[in-house]
Amino acid sequence: GVDCGGDSRMCCRQEFFVDFKEIGWEDWIIQPEGYHMNYCAGLCPLHMAGIPGLAASFHTAVLNRIKAASAAAAVDSCCVPTQRRPLSLLYYDRDSNIVKTDIPDMIVDSCGCT
């Protein structure tokens, strides 16, 4: 995947860090200090469909046929996460119990075009 930066407008991973102290959550969330709520943004023109990542598992021949068939319709594909990982949280619940959990698929590691 590609990280956003510079002035490319293609599909990329945009980093975004939420500091729990900044939003006043540091008293009930013990660890970590913040959340990497990265997201995918950017253009996926037709010639980028399937590059890189998610679509790589499609049959290239089928995809090319779809491209060819839809060229007239100029249909773009979407910029989506291709790799995600859990967010591990240690926090106090409202009974002041200490709770640890791993929330699946919360952190985007890379993006690609469908």
Added chain:
Amino acid sequence: AARGEWCPACGMAALAPGTQRDVLLALAKQSILAKLRLPARPSAPQPPSRRALLTALRRLRAQRSDTSAFPGMLRDGPVPHLRPGMELQEYEILSFAESGSSTSRSVHLHFRFSRELAGSTEILQATLYLFWAAPGPRAQHVTIRLLQPDPAGLNVTVASETQLEVQRSGWTTLDVGPAVRSLFGQETPRLTVELEVPEDWESPLPTDHSDSHRPFVVAQAQARTSHRIRRR
């Protein structure tokens, strides 16, 4: 959308950077609270003393190293035995004792669990940790009763009774999985433990909350699957 253009999907104009950041922060809050099944952020917590917390974590880590069956608490990183894509969110809950009524012969301990977790998870395991301080030269008998409120909440019944022979000071553990599991169906999930101790013993619940030997329960819970397959 790039600056000055419209978003092809929602038709909104590109947001000003400050507004976009506010929107993303609001989205982050909403997403975390939703995944933790919390209607709002918990109000200011009353954390246990640092010493009690460190002792509990050390106890759990020691337990984990010699009983691989119970994975213990605060594993680093995701749960390894879950298949990718099939993760059911798991919770490890550490609840410290609160003192209840007590006499010279019996002590009541209360362990509370949050209603949100009780309503959306099922208990896999739960263990009660008790510390006995220097019981004396001879082994002494202690009775541990797990009490449960009856459905009307007016009386309590004895869910289980265990006789314990304490020979020296130190920690003891007791499986309280079934009792906590049945609590998780109730409106106010609170486990009450009654300890019947010899006359001349001091209470296992230290009067000083900062003491590192405060009893605690550690429970492992798993999110309930949203749908159930019914056998016809």
